Amino acid sequence: MEEILLRLKELLFPSIAAVAVLSVDVNIAIVRVDAQCTADGAACPVCGTWSNRVHGSYLRFPADVPSGGRRVVLQLKVRRFTCGNSDCARRTFVEQIPGLTRRHSQRTERLCSTLASVGLTLAGRAGARIAGVLDE
Numbered sequence: 001m002e003e004i005l006l007r008l009k010e011l012l013f014p015s016i017a018a019v020a021v022l023s024v025d026v027n028i029a030i031v032r033v034d035a036q037c038t039a040d041g042a043a044c045p046v047c048g049t050w051s052n053r054v055h056g057s058y059l060r061f062p063a064d065v066p067s068g069g070r071r072v073v074l075q076l077k078v079r080r081f082t083c084g085n086s087d088c089a090r091r092t093f094v095e096q097i098p099g100l101t102r103r104h105s106q107r108t109e110r111l112c113s114t115l116a117s118v119g120l121t122l123a124g125r126a127g128a129r130i131a132g133v134l135d136e
Contacts, residue, residue: 018097031070036077042095044081045103047088051081055092062101064108074108076101 022034041052057079064072078101080094100108107115 031072034075044083046090047085049085053082055080055082
């Protein structure tokens with residue numbers, strides 16, 4: 001089972017090192033991938049101080065690029081860290097996974113870049129129709 005999850009991680013996130021795939025659930029319409037970040041900590045986005053003090057965690061559900069005609073949704077467990085700099089205005093912050101998530105984004109970086117490429121290439125109504133299919 002461990003080997004299968006490692007291969008899935010390589011297929012789903014080829015350029016992202018700090019992600020572990022926990023499980024994959026496939027049904028007729030949706031592929032749900034449970035994943036979590038494996039980094040030791042994160043840098044505060046305000047002051048840049050490194051922190052590994054976990055304040056809590058929660059699930060994010062960013063949409064990803066469709067696979068095999070099915071919608072892909074990540075169930076991504078992210079951690080909230082406490083900033084160790086007492087002079088920083090930010091008390092806590094959430095880890096971001098470079099190449100996968102962005103703050104407040106409901107889509108992965110891959111889906112955002114795919115939608116942008118479709119929009120720039122096709123433009124107009126044709127691009128909007130195809131982008132609507134990809135973003136469902």
